[in-house]
């Protein structure tokens with residue numbers, strides 16, 4: 378189905394569909410460690426802040442509907458982390474497993490490389506359960522770089538967090554220009 382998928386930057390009109398996709402993920406899964414899904418106003422604020430910080434935010438549109446989204450954001454805000462981004466990616470439940478995540482993450486990687494970042498990290502919640510995320514990231518060149526046991530508590534049980542990283546622009550092989 379990836380032939381009919383259009384990947385493009387997020388527009389304000391996408392926010393209701395993005396909010397619905399994330400809300401479902403928060404309420405039913407452990408990829409996100411939030412308990413209460415943020416509403417449209419809060420999601421709009423988050424995306425506006427992220428865009429104002431210069432990070433790419435993109436959607437996958439199929440037959441006019443937003444079926445997934447991905448964005449980069451600060452991993453941590455201290456200045457020495459400025460060449461590192463964290464990725465987030467969510468696909469609507471009925472569109473998962475059809476290659477949309479692969480397309481979105483590929484485009485996000487390309488956009489982050491073009492912006493000069495050196496590392497992307499995936500913080501994968503509940504790694505024992507969210508196998509699709511680990512597989513997606515591995516297929517896109519990410520390697521495991523850490524595992525934080527018992528780092529989340531959701532739905533009455535402890536969750537391990539898997540960290541996976543991928544170098545961008547040669548990673549630490551050269552010094553940055555600025």
Ligand SMILES: CC(C)(COP(=O)(O)OP(=O)(O)OC[C@H]1O[C@@H](n2cnc3c(N)ncnc32)[C@H](O)[C@@H]1OP(=O)(O)O)[C@@H](O)C(=O)NCCC(=O)NCCS
Nearest residue numbers: 408466467468473474475476477478479509510512513516
């Ligand atoms: C994880 C997620 C983004 C992957 O996107 P997707 O469009 O479903 O993935 P794709 O169809 O592009 O497939 C990517 C890889 O995931 C694997 N995969 C897809 N769905 C899977 C499933 N239900 N179980 C196991 N593996 C799965 C595919 O086999 C593929 O791996 P491969 O290279 O070994 O074949 C999506 O499933 C999702 O939104 N899940 C819920 C939220 C989430 O976990 N987000 C990640 C936060 S870090």
